[in-house]
Amino acid sequence: MKQVSxxxxxxxxxxxxxxxxxxxxxxxxxxxxxxxxxxMVSTSLKSLAEIREGTLLAxxxxxxxxxxxxxxxxxxxxxxxNGLQPYFVNSVLxxxxxxxxxxxxxALNGYxxxxxxxxxxxxxxxLMLFGAFIPFQVILLPMARTLGELGLAGTIPGLVxxxxxxGLAFTTLFFRNFFIGVSNGIVQAAQIDGAGFFGIFFRIVLxxxxxxxxxxxxxxxxxxxxxxLFGIAFTVGESNPVTVALNNVVNTSTGVKEYNVDxxxxxxxxxPTLAVYxxxxxxxxRGLSAGAVKG
Amino acid sequence: MAGITLKGVRKxxxxxxxxxxxxxxxxxxxxxxxxxxxxxxxxxxLNLIAGLETISTGEIRIGDRRVNDIPPxxxxxxxxxxxxxxxxxxxxxxxxxxxxxxxxxxxAAQAAALAEFAGLLQIDHLLDRKPGQxxxxxxxxxxxxxxxxxxxxxxxxxxxxxxxxxxxxxxxRTEIKKxxxxxxxxxxxxxxxxxxxxxxxxxxxxxxxxxxxxxxxxATVYEDPVDLFVAGFMGSPPMNMLGxxxxxxxxxxVLCGEGATQIRFPLPNRIAGRVAGSxxxxxxxxxxxETIFAAGTELxxxxxxxxxxxxxxxxPTGPDTMIVxxxxxxxxxxxxxxxxxxxxxxxxRFEVEMDRAKLFDAKTGQRL
Ligand SMILES: Nc1ncnc2c1ncn2[C@@H]1O[C@H](COP(=O)(O)OP(=O)(O)OP(=O)(O)O)[C@@H](O)[C@H]1O
Ligand SMILES: [Mg+2]
Numbered sequence: 154m155k156q157v158s159x160x161x162x163x164x165x166x167x168x169x170x171x172x173x174x175x176x177x178x179x180x181x182x183x184x185x186x187x188x189x190x191x192x193m194v195s196t197s198l199k200s201l202a203e204i205r206e207g208t209l210l211a212x213x214x215x216x217x218x219x220x221x222x223x224x225x226x227x228x229x230x231x232x233x234x235n236g237l238q239p240y241f242v243n244s245v246l247x248x249x250x251x252x253x254x255x256x257x258x259x260a261l262n263g264y265x266x267x268x269x270x271x272x273x274x275x276x277x278x279x280l281m282l283f284g285a286f287i288p289f290q291v292i293l294l295p296m297a298r299t300l301g302e303l304g305l306a307g308t309i310p311g312l313v314x315x316x317x318x319x320g321l322a323f324t325t326l327f328f329r330n331f332f333i334g335v336s337n338g339i340v341q342a343a344q345i346d347g348a349g350f351f352g353i354f355f356r357i358v359l360x361x362x363x364x365x366x367x368x369x370x371x372x373x374x375x376x377x378x379x380x381x382l383f384g385i386a387f388t389v390g391e392s393n394p395v396t397v398a399l400n401n402v403v404n405t406s407t408g409v410k411e412y413n414v415d416x417x418x419x420x421x422x423x424x425p426t427l428a429v430y431x432x433x434x435x436x437x438x439r440g441l442s443a444g445a446v447k448g
Numbered sequence: 449m450a451g452i453t454l455k456g457v458r459k460x461x462x463x464x465x466x467x468x469x470x471x472x473x474x475x476x477x478x479x480x481x482x483x484x485x486x487x488x489x490x491x492x493x494l495n496l497i498a499g500l501e502t503i504s505t506g507e508i509r510i511g512d513r514r515v516n517d518i519p520p521x522x523x524x525x526x527x528x529x530x531x532x533x534x535x536x537x538x539x540x541x542x543x544x545x546x547x548x549x550x551x552x553x554x555x556a557a558q559a560a561a562l563a564e565f566a567g568l569l570q571i572d573h574l575l576d577r578k579p580g581q582x583x584x585x586x587x588x589x590x591x592x593x594x595x596x597x598x599x600x601x602x603x604x605x606x607x608x609x610x611x612x613x614x615x616x617x618x619x620x621r622t623e624i625k626k627x628x629x630x631x632x633x634x635x636x637x638x639x640x641x642x643x644x645x646x647x648x649x650x651x652x653x654x655x656x657x658x659x660x661x662x663x664x665x666x667a668t669v670y671e672d673p674v675d676l677f678v679a680g681f682m683g684s685p686p687m688n689m690l691g692x693x694x695x696x697x698x699x700x701x702v703l704c705g706e707g708a709t710q711i712r713f714p715l716p717n718r719i720a721g722r723v724a725g726s727x728x729x730x731x732x733x734x735x736x737x738e739t740i741f742a743a744g745t746e747l748x749x750x751x752x753x754x755x756x757x758x759x760x761x762x763x764p765t766g767p768d769t770m771i772v773x774x775x776x777x778x779x780x781x782x783x784x785x786x787x788x789x790x791x792x793x794x795x796x797r798f799e800v801e802m803d804r805a806k807l808f809d810a811k812t813g814q815r816l
Pocket of ligand 2: 490491492530606
């Protein structure tokens with residue numbers, strides 16, 4: 154993928170030593186980051202008995218997927234014992250529209266603010282930027298009231314609405330900074346070629362912004378999927394997103410603490426963000442290496 | 449068919465005025481070349497005509513339509529933007545056809561136009577590439593193609609050939625000229641290339657600091673510049689500008705240099721008549737390099753003046769050799785045949801065609 158053979162590098166033992174040291178330090182950090190993940194995965198694959206007897210770092214003696222099945226299908230969240238599954242679905246129903254809408258609107262905002270010299274564009278942008286720095290606790294009560302007025306209180310569409318609004322500040326920021334670097338000449342050429350505001354946006358500008366779209370999608374997906382505060386504040390019981398449900402699984406005590414189920418549930422709740430990094434990341438690299446932004 | 453009329457056009461960017469009142473009357477089918485130093489406002493003026501910038505005051509007409517408030521896509525223009533501005537995600541083919549696509553030109557007509565101009569611009573082997581995979585000159589030709597395929601009433605070209613190699617540039621220049629002859633559309637063309645300006649233009653507009661200094665056909669701009677700026681700007685190598693004073697010496701003459709090396713250039717009657725009685729006035733004598741040559745090497749003509757100066761350096765260019773010499777501390781260039789050239793240090797007998805000399809007021813720069 155990457156062409157490194159043509160790069161001229163200095164040679165010599167000092168250089169080699171430097172490399173060895175560099176990789177030793179990097180390796181150390183890798184281990185440091187990966188140990189907790191390893192513990193989670195291995196614990197989730199142990200039986201309760203094995204957890205009680207063995208040590209934390211020991212790998213499972215026999216692979217046991219019962220905990221995963223239970224976390225997914227039958228763990229008790231409060232009084233309902235259907236596992237994480239329905240809440241996971243809730244989260245998907247929330248995250249997909251929220252990410253798509255906020256990313257799309259952010260791209261449109263960034264495009265209008267940079268390429269169409271809207272009057273007061275800088276002021277509008279400054280205000281939107283301000284939105285990115287509002288602590289979310291501050292808006293909980295007014296937003297709860299707004300949702301109530303809109304009849305969206307306690308529903309997934311309500312949560313989509315909240316995440317879209319508060320995601321806009323970030324998505325606009327990302328896209329504006331990307332479009333600032335895109336030559337105005339391209340938009341001018343398209344204007345002369347007869348394309349209008351939306352024609353230029355969809356046919357010229359958006360295809361150029363794949364790297365920005367990917368970054369924004371990863372960011373928004375991670376933020377919204379991992380959100381706990383809005384989830385717990387604006388949804389009730391069966392409309393809870395998976396993060397809130399996970400918390401409830403862990404806190405629902407039925408005698409013994411089932412560490413393996415907790416671990417499996419936590420991994421399940423975290424998997425989608427990992428998947429997005431892998432899938433979108435591949436797109437990201439492809440977008441960059443296709444020279445998508447060179448004019 | 450459409451000409452272009454500009455009336456009192458001004459453009460401010462914030463507090464600075466970059467276009468300072470331009471009046472231009474471009475008749476339909478004309479090929480106008482805009483020249484001027486970098487940053488004088490050529491691209492800005494094209495953008496105003498195209499509608500990519502809004503004018504601050506004044507009026508622009510294309511044909512008989514006032515276009516001040518008409519967006520670019522409805523002005524029936526095509527433009528090559530100085531930075532090419534190709535669409536990076538589209539192939540060369542789609543770059544060229546995009547303008548026809550948005551205007552819903554039938555596919556067959558699109559393909560025909562594409563084939564015609566891809567061949568002309570020698571880019572038919574590049575059609576499936578993306579702009580990122582092209583050289584600068586190839587991109588420039590794609591940008592050219594994108595403008596040409598649409599055949600609008602007015603073409604605006606902003607330095608469309610600046611990145612091509614010398615041979616290709618000459619070929620393209622000829623193609624543009626032929627195309628203009630064939631289509632007969634109005635063209636406004638910006639270039640820094642003197643020869644391009646002289647060969648293509650039906651009229652040249654010389655711009656400086658947001659104003660038009662002279663707007664006339666190439667021969668007039670070259671032989672009859674209105675002021676020092678135009679005289680110095682057109683021509684390569686540039687016109688020799690020699691500071692001096694008017695004196696009466698039988699007829700009128702210009703006294704240049706000091707002490708033993710002073711030279712009196714006698715003025716022909718045509719010019720002398722216009723400055724009679726203003727002895728002592730500081731003037732600038734303009735002598736084009738090709739009007740100074742080795743004495744006795746051209747057929748005799750009226751108002752020749754012969755003088756001797758040592759050669760400072762000689763600069764062969766191939767067909768001609770430039771001889772640099774000095775008068776009163778100023779370097780001058782003479783254009784001589786290579787076989788007449790002499791090496792630096794030797795004394796040279798120059799002959800100058802005084803009836804092609806230009807005289808300017810030293811203070812105002814205006815032609816006398
Ligand atoms: N959008 C803008 N905002 C502010 N100043 C501008 C803008 N566009 C152009 N200018 C200024 O206007 C002047 C004229 O610019 P323009 O691009 O028209 O020059 P030009 O004659 O085309 O030069 P070149 O031959 O180098 O292309 C320059 O001083 C430039 O800095
Ligand atoms: Mg320019």
